[in-house]
Amino acid sequence: MLLSAGRAVLKLSAPYRHGFAGSPDDLRDQAVLARFKGATVISTTTRWRRWAAVGAWLCLIAAGGALAYLIGERTGIRALQQGTLHRLDIYSTSLRSELSRYEYLPQVVALSPDVLDLLRAPTHRTLQLEANVYLETVNAHAQASAVYVMDTTGLTLAASNWNQPGSSFVDMNFSYRPYFKDAVRGMPGRFYGIGTVSREPGYYFSHGIVDGNRQLGVATVKVNLDKLDAAWSRSTDKVLAIDGNGVVFLASEAAWKFRALRPLSSETLQQLAQTRQYTEAGALRPIDMREHRPLSGGNAMVVQLNADGPRRSATQEPFGPDYLLDSRPVEGTDWKLIILSDMKPVHAIARTSAVGTAFALVFLTLLVLYIQQRRRIVHQRLAAREALQGAYDELEQMVQVRTEALSHANEHLQTEITERQRAEDILKSTLDDLVQTGKMAVLGQMSAGITHELNQPLAALRTLSANAVVFLERGHTEQVDLNLRTICDLTDRMGQITSQLKKFARRSTVQLQSVALADTVADALFLLNQRIRQERIALSQEIEPGLRALCEGNRLEQVLVNLLVNAFDATASAGVDPRCVRVVARSTPDGVVLEVHDNGTGIAPEVMPRLFEPFFTTKEQGLGLGLGLAISAGIVRDFGGLLRAARSDLGGAVFSVTLRKAEERTDHD
Template identity: 40%
Template sequence: MPGAPPPAAVEFAWDRSINALAEIGTHRLDLYAASLKSELGRYEMMPSIVARQESVRALLGAMPDPAAGLLQTVNTYLDAVNHEAGSVAVDVIDQHGLVIAASNWNRPESFVGTNVSYRPYFQDALAHGAGRFFGIGTNTGMPGLYFASAVRDAGGPIGVTAVKVSVDALESAWRTPGEASMVIDANGVIVISTIPAWKFTALRPITAEQQHRIQASRQYAGRSVEALPYRRLDDWGTSAWFARFPDWAHPGHERRYLAMSRTAPQAGDSILVLLDIAGARHQQQIALAFVTGAFLIVGLYCLYAIQRRRAIAEKLKAQDTLRSANDRLEITVRERTAALTQANERMRQEIVERTRAEQLLRDSQQEVVHAGKLAVLGQMAAGLTHELNQPLVAIKTLCENAVTFFERNQPAPAIGNLQRISRLVDSMAVLTSELKTFARKPDFERVAVSLNEAVTHAVLIYEARIRDEHVQLDVLIPAGTTICAEPSQLQQVIVNLLGNALDAVAGQTERIISIEASRNEQPGRVLFSVSDSGPGIAPEVLSHLFEPFVTTKPRGHGLGLGLAITSRLVNGFGARIFAANRPDGGAQFTIEFSETTAQETANGR
C-alpha cells in the first residue's frame, strides 16, 4: 500500500482475506476444469461412433454418386444423433472437405455443400485419425468446439465425421457476480468467457505467423484478433497474481483482480479465473477502522468518565425544568382548548347565518328575475294590445256576418266565418300561453332544452314589434341542437338579448338581427350568438356591460339590470356570456352552452 506501512493488524487482515480469496479461486478452477472435462468429454467419442455407422461408410464409399435413399437415411440418422446428444450439428465430410450429409440438412443454415478442407480439425482427422478445434462457424457465425474422426476402409481414410458443440451452457453456468472466468486456447485467445466483450481477444501478442495461420483456418470467422488491455502486477504466492483488467460494468475504468489459472483438460488450453479483491480491500479497511476505533474508545472512555458526573447533575436540573414546563404546558393546553371550543361555536353560528343569507340571496335573485320579466311585459303592452285588438275586431265582424248569413238561410258562409273565428282564437291562445310561461317564476332544475324551440317562443313574444318596425330577423340554428339549461330562464335570456337587439336597430336605416348556433371546437360545447346592425357598444361601457345599473339607453328607458340578470342566469346554467363589437358594425352577444346528447335528451336530463 502507498504511504506509511499499515499496522500489523491491518496487514494481517489483508493477508487473511487474500488467502481466503485464493482458496475460492482454487475451488473455482477445480470446478470449472471438472465441468469442462465432463461437458466436452461426452462429445469427444461421438465422431468415432458415427464413423462406425454402416450407412455412413456406405455413403462415403458410394461417392461421388450416392443413392438418394442412402443419403436420406444418413441425414435422418445424423439428425437423430444430434437431437439425442444435444450438440449443435453432426456432419459427414468426404475426403476433399465437402460436407455431403448433415444433421441440419433440411434447415436454412444447412452445412451440406460447405467445403471445410481449410479447417484444422478436418486436416488433423485425415492425417492422425482425430481432430479437435475451437472456432466460429462460417455459416452460422456461432462459436463452438469441433470434434472430428476419420472414416476408414481397407485402403485408408475415405472421409471424416465431425460434431460441433456449443459452449454457451458453460459460460452461463460459470457466471458469478464479481468474478470473470475464461478458457484461453493455444494462441492465447479467449474462446470461452463469462464476459462477452472479452471473447476472441488475446492475452498475449499474436505473431505474424499465428495471424496467418488463424486467417487461413478462419478460426475466428475472419476477425482480426486484438489484444485485451490489461496489466500484470505483483505475484501472490506461486499460483496467483494481481492484475488490472478493464471494468466491464463501467467502460473506461479498470478494476484490480486476483488472477489464478491452470491447464485445461484439453491440450494447449488453460482456464483463467479473475476474483475481485474489493471484498478483501473492504476487510482491510474494516481492520484499520477497528484499530483506529480501539484507540478512540480508550480516549472516549476517559472523556465519558469526566462527563458522566457533569451529565448526572445536568440531568437532575433538566428534570426539574421539565416538570415546571409540563405544568405550564397543561395550563396552556386547557386555555387553548377552551378558546378553540368557543371559536368552533362561533364558526357554527356563522355557517348557519351564511346559509340563511345565501338562501335569502337566491330568493331575492329570483324575485329580481321575475321583476325583470314583468318589466319586459310592461314594455310589450302596447304591441300586445295591438295584436289582441286586431283579432277581436275581426271576430266581432265575422260574428255579425255569420248572424246575417244565418238570417238569410246561408249556413255555408256562416260556418266559414265561425272556422276563421276559431283559428283567430287559437292564435290568441298561443300568444297568451307564451306570455304566461314567460311570466311564471322559474324553478332551478336544468334539463335538456331545444334551442330552436326556445328561440321560437322568444320570437313569438316580439313578433308584432319585429313586423311593425320592419326588422329582418335571420335564425340559423341546426335542427336538433339541445343545450343544458332551465327552460323558462333560457327564454328570459333570449328575450332580453332579442329586446336589446331590437332597441339597438331602432332608428337605423338597416335593421338586421341574426340569431345563430354552432358547435364549438371544444367537444360538448355549443356557441349561441345574437348580433345586430346597430351602432355597437361604447368601449368605455363594454368592460362593465354586465354590471348592475350599467346601460347605454336614454334615461327613463331602462334601469341597466337586464344584462346583469342575463349574466347571472347564464352562469347558473354552467355557461359563459361574452359581448363584443362586430368588425362591420353592430354588437354581438355570444353564450357558450354545455351541449346535451340525444340519450340525455331522451332521459329528460
C-alpha cells in the same frame, strides 16, 4: 492590560519602557508581562494540541474507512468467487457433456463393414458410394458437423458431406492435422481448429481403423461448439475457453474469439502454422489484459483488460473496470475455462462499508464531544448555581418590584379585554345587519327579475286573447284554437318562470341538455312579434342549420328576450331609420355563439366595465331596473358559457352568448 481581537496590548510604565526597573510600578509591570507571556505560551500550545488531536482523529477515520473498504472488498470477492466457482462447474459440465456425446462415434465408424471394405479397396466406386451414404446417415442421426474416413496417407476417401460441392472433404488430404497423426500412432485424436475447407471452427475426434494388426486408416468426427457461445452470451459474466497456447476459441464476446490472452512466441506461431489450426482467424491479436492484483488461494485474480487491442501510447488509459478472473481446466483436454465477473458490486459493497465505518467513527467522535460538552455544562451549572444563590436576595427585591408592575399591567389588560368583548359584540351585531341587508337585496333583485321576465309573456297573452276575440267573431275557429293553445303554452311558461324563484333563493344543480338554437330564437321572437310589427323593426336572422347547444331552453329564451328588448330600446333611443336588429347563431372552435346586433347608440367605453353590474342602467329613470343584463350573465354562467358585449358592424352594439356544443359532456350531465 487591554485585550482586543485576540491580541494582548500592555500599558507599561515609562521607566520600564526605557529599560529601568526598581520602583513598585516597574515590579508590577514585570509581573504582568511574565503572566502575559506565560498565558500566550499556554494558549499557543493548547491551540497546537487541538489541531494535532483533530489531525490524528481525521487520520484515524481515514484509516478506519480504508480498513473497512478492504474488509468489505474481501468479503464481496469471497461471495462473488463462490458464485463464480459454481457457474464454472456448470459451464465446464456443459462443455464436457457436449464433447462426450461424440467421443464414441469414431470407434463406431471404424467398425462399419462399409468403411472397412472401402479401405481395403480404396478405388472401388461402388464401395465409396456405399461408405458415403453410410457416413451421411450416421451424421444425420448424430447431428455433427461432418464424419469422414481417411487412409493412412491422410487422403479422405469418404465423407458425410460428399454431395456438397465446394465443401466436400472427399479427396482432401489432412495428414498435417495433429488428430490424424495421433490416430495413426494408435492414440485417440483430439484437436480444435478452423477447417481449411469449410472455414468453420470445430472440435475433431479421431480413431484409428485397423484390420487385425494392419492400420487401414482413420475415422474422424467434426463437432461445432458455437452453440455454447450462444448460451454463454446470455450470461452476465464474460466466459471464454482457451487452448494450451492461450488462444481463445470459445467466448461469450464474439470479438474475443481467436485472440490470445498473451503474446505468442515464434515457436508457437510456427507450430500453429504447420497444423493450420487458426489459419483462417488472422494474426491472433492479443487481448490487452493485465493483472491488477493476485488473490490468495486458488487461480483467482483481479485483472483489468482492454479488448480493443494493446495501448497505442504510454499516456493512454485503455483499461476498463476491474474483473475477478477465475479459471478451471477442462477434464480430458489441455483447455482451460475462464470466467470474468464484474467487480462493480464488490466495489459498491466496499464503498458502503467504508462510508458506514467513517460515519460510525464520526458519530463516535460527536458522541465523545457531546459527553465532554455535557460534563462542561454540568460544571458550568454548578458554578451558575453558586452564582444564582448569591443573586437570590437581589432577585427577591426585583420580583417584588416586578410584581407591583405586573399588578398594574393586569388591571390594564382586564380593561382592554372588556373593551375587546364590547367591540366583538358590536361587530357581531353589525355582521348580522349586513347579512339581513344582503338577503333583502337578493330578494329585491329576484322580485325585479321575475317582474321583468313576466312583462313580455303577459303582453303576448293580451295580444293573443284580443286576436282570439277577433278571430272568434269572424268565425276563424282554427286560428282561435291555435291562439288558445298558444295562451296555454305561455301560461305554462309563466309558471316555469315563477318556479325559478326558489333557484334564485338557493342555487341548485343546473340540468343541461341539448337545445336547438333555431327553436329557441323562434320562441323568443314570437313573444316579441307584436312589438316588432308595431315599431317596424327590420329583423334579420342568420341561423346555422342543425345547431345545438348545451343549456336550458327556457332560461336561454329569457336571455335572448332580454337582449332583443335592449336592442329594440337602443335603436329607439338612437332615432335611426330603419331600426335594424340581426340575430346570428353560428359554430366556432370555442363552441356555439349566439349574437344580437343592433344599429343603436352603442356602448360608451366608460360604461363597459359596469355593464353587467346589478342595478346599473343607462336608461332613463323608470324605464329599467338595471337587472336584465346581470340576470342574463348569471344564467349564461350557469350554462358554463360567457356573455360579452362589443361594437357591432351595424354601428351599434353586439351581445355574444358563447355556449358549449351539445356533443360535449360535463359533470352536470
